[in-house]
Amino acid sequence: MTTVLDPTGELTPQVRERVPRPESLRGLTVGLLDISKPRGDVFLNRVEAKLLDLGANVNRYRKPTFAKPAPVDLRHEIATQCDAVIEALAD
Amino acid sequence: MPDAQSPATTAPALPDGLVAVVKRDCATCVLIAPVLADLADRAGLTVVTQDDPEFPATADWVMHDSDLAISWHHDIETVPTVLSVTDGRPTDRIVGWNRSEWESFTGTDHLGPGLPDWRPGCGSLSVDPTLTDELAVRFSGSVLKSRRVEIASLEDDWDAMHDRGWSDGMPLVPPTEARVLRMLEGTTRPADDLVAVVPPDLVECTVEKVAVNAVMAGCRPEYLPVVIAALEAACTDEFNMHGLLATTMPVGPVLIVNGPIRERIAMNSGINVLGPGNRANSTIGRALQLVIRNVGGGRPGGVDRATHGSPAKYGLCFPEDEEGSPWDSLAESRGFVDGQSTVTLFPGESPRILVDQMSRRPESLTRHLALALRANISPKLAMMFDSMLVLSPEHMSRYRDAGWDRARFLDEIGDLLTLPGEELIRGAGGIEEGIPAALADGPIPKFRPGGLLVVHAGGGAGLFSSIIAGWVNGSMGTDPVTREITP
Numbered sequence: 001m002t003t004v005l006d007p008t009g010e011l012t013p014q015v016r017e018r019v020p021r022p023e024s025l026r027g028l029t030v031g032l033l034d035i036s037k038p039r040g041d042v043f044l045n046r047v048e049a050k051l052l053d054l055g056a057n058v059n060r061y062r063k064p065t066f067a068k069p070a071p072v073d074l075r076h077e078i079a080t081q082c083d084a085v086i087e088a089l090a091d
Numbered sequence: 092m093p094d095a096q097s098p099a100t101t102a103p104a105l106p107d108g109l110v111a112v113v114k115r116d117c118a119t120c121v122l123i124a125p126v127l128a129d130l131a132d133r134a135g136l137t138v139v140t141q142d143d144p145e146f147p148a149t150a151d152w153v154m155h156d157s158d159l160a161i162s163w164h165h166d167i168e169t170v171p172t173v174l175s176v177t178d179g180r181p182t183d184r185i186v187g188w189n190r191s192e193w194e195s196f197t198g199t200d201h202l203g204p205g206l207p208d209w210r211p212g213c214g215s216l217s218v219d220p221t222l223t224d225e226l227a228v229r230f231s232g233s234v235l236k237s238r239r240v241e242i243a244s245l246e247d248d249w250d251a252m253h254d255r256g257w258s259d260g261m262p263l264v265p266p267t268e269a270r271v272l273r274m275l276e277g278t279t280r281p282a283d284d285l286v287a288v289v290p291p292d293l294v295e296c297t298v299e300k301v302a303v304n305a306v307m308a309g310c311r312p313e314y315l316p317v318v319i320a321a322l323e324a325a326c327t328d329e330f331n332m333h334g335l336l337a338t339t340m341p342v343g344p345v346l347i348v349n350g351p352i353r354e355r356i357a358m359n360s361g362i363n364v365l366g367p368g369n370r371a372n373s374t375i376g377r378a379l380q381l382v383i384r385n386v387g388g389g390r391p392g393g394v395d396r397a398t399h400g401s402p403a404k405y406g407l408c409f410p411e412d413e414e415g416s417p418w419d420s421l422a423e424s425r426g427f428v429d430g431q432s433t434v435t436l437f438p439g440e441s442p443r444i445l446v447d448q449m450s451r452r453p454e455s456l457t458r459h460l461a462l463a464l465r466a467n468i469s470p471k472l473a474m475m476f477d478s479m480l481v482l483s484p485e486h487m488s489r490y491r492d493a494g495w496d497r498a499r500f501l502d503e504i505g506d507l508l509t510l511p512g513e514e515l516i517r518g519a520g521g522i523e524e525g526i527p528a529a530l531a532d533g534p535i536p537k538f539r540p541g542g543l544l545v546v547h548a549g550g551g552a553g554l555f556s557s558i559i560a561g562w563v564n565g566s567m568g569t570d571p572v573t574r575e576i577t578p
Contacts, residue, residue, distance in 0.1 A: 001241055001242065001243060001244045002241075002242045002248050002265055002267065003239050003240070003241050003242070003267065003268065004239075004240050004242060004248075004252070004265045004266045004267055005235060005237035005238070005239065005240070005266045005267075005268060005271055005299075005303045006237045006238040006239070006240050006303075007237075007257050007266060007300065007303045007304050007307055007381065007385040007386070008257070008385045008386060008388075009289070009292060009294035009296070009300070009385070009386045009387070009388060010237070010238055011292060011294060011388070064567075065334075065563075065566070065567040065568065067331065067334040067338065067562075067563045067567055067568040067569070068331055068333065068334045068567075068568075069291075069333055069334070
């Protein structure tokens with residue numbers, strides 16, 4: 001038998017309940033996060049139009065750069081202002 | 092986890108008086124066996140035998156040090172050793188066989204009539220190179236905090252580690268406690284020292300966890316300071332390891348080592364410098380990648396979204412050939428001084444070659460290099476991506492012969508790489524990719540200031556140079572980072 005040392009971070013992930021899926025988007029606020037890739041706005045403009053048709057309110061957000069994680073403040077802003085969020089990757 | 096207070100970590104008490112430590116597998120011990128019996132009889136000697144419990148006799152004055160606890164804890168390096176013990180602790184000792192010394196030490200005359208006057212001793216079993224690591228683990232009281240994972244005897248070590256998701260797909264060296272302790276000898280930093288917070292999971296990583304992954308990557312202990320410095324560099328805001336990991340582009344941290352440590356750890360800056368064959372070159376970059384994978388949680392298909400990836404992502408690490416270069420080193424060009432050991436991290440893809448076997452003048456070679464560098468990432472894109480140029484010794488000789496230094500080279504190639512915007516804009520050349528049309532009128536530098544890093548390395552023959560293309564640069568992406576390597 002070989003005994004080895006665990007090379008991982010030995011994290012115990014915290015399990016969180018998902019928010020229940022809404023029955024309808026009517027009257028809810030949906031956030032759209034543009035990650036700043038070229039033409040991502042084209043896609044999100046179309047998504048926004050569709051959401052407005054469904055009776056949702058839309059908030060638009062933008063990451064400073066697609067190459068880095070969204071800043072903590074931006075994530076907090078989205079979480080407190082929206083009922084749902086769509087993150088779009090333009091690749 | 093071993094308990095630091097467990098009996099194994101405490102020195103066993105010895106009987107007061109005279110104690111001799113011996114082993115049968117030592118010609119001198121066998122030679123003086125009659126002396127041991129004589130001293131047991133006349134001076135109350137106790138004999139501690141390391142190997143054969145019946146050597147030198149089956150008697151109540153013979154103790155067997157079966158687990159070598161007595162020998163290890165009381166620092167026995169040679170057999171025979173005679174100890175003078177008070178209150179269970181040795182207060183004085185002699186080693187080997189020297190009749191007059193033994194007579195004086197034991198206060199007993201006429202020892203070993205007929206024996207030679209003097210014989211050297213042998214190595215103690217407790218310092219046998221095949222046992223020392225295991226004994227250190229058993230008796231030193233482990234400082235290691237990592238969870239112990241037991242691999243069953245019917246499991247293959249390599250399969251078991253791979254199946255736990257620890258590998259990049261290549262074999263790993265099992266990180267046993269003995270190996271990790273040996274790895275930690277490579278640094279003066281304590282095992283529980285925090286090195287960095289590793290993305291993407293933002294996990295605090297200790298020297299110990301770096302050592303565990305360095306063992307798995309195949310590093311020797313003396314490489315550990317390089318791996319630690321590289322991890323510190325990778326986990327800075329400037330280097331943006333999270334973005335570099337997550338990108339769909341085929342890039343990863345490329346490590347360039349400068350300074351005296353290159354020689355100390357026998358790195359290769361010559362033939363096949365960017366390829367296989369040298370242990371330090373091959374394992375240091377891999378160790379960094381394994382830390383990001385295992386500690387940070389960054390795995391291909393998880394946060395690592397690379398479309399193609401590249402062989403460089405197994406870990407690409409190489410030293411600069413400073414001695415053969417007429418220029419200042421990469422580290423010196425980045426503000427460090429001669430004599431400092433450093434590692435520079437560049438966000439790069441796999442190297443590709445430029446062949447130029449005809450240029451005799453530096454002007455010609457520079458034009459050709461500029462043409463090749465223009466295609467860095469895309470011939471239609473500029474400013475956003477840095478590049479690394481690895482000049483071979485034969486190409487460098489063109490600049491040496493002409494007296495060009497680094498600054499002259501960068502000036503000349505910078506001019507050649509200042510491109511007409513109209514050739515780069517979207518649609519130019521019938522290619523929809525490109526820079527925005529608004530930039531059509533301006534001369535556009537291919538690289539931002541400082542965006543072309545030049546290193547000298549490679550075998551003595553070959554009129555080629557290598558280009559390692561970068562990734563999104565600056566505050567939008569990654570800046571190269573250089574860190575000093577400290578012991």
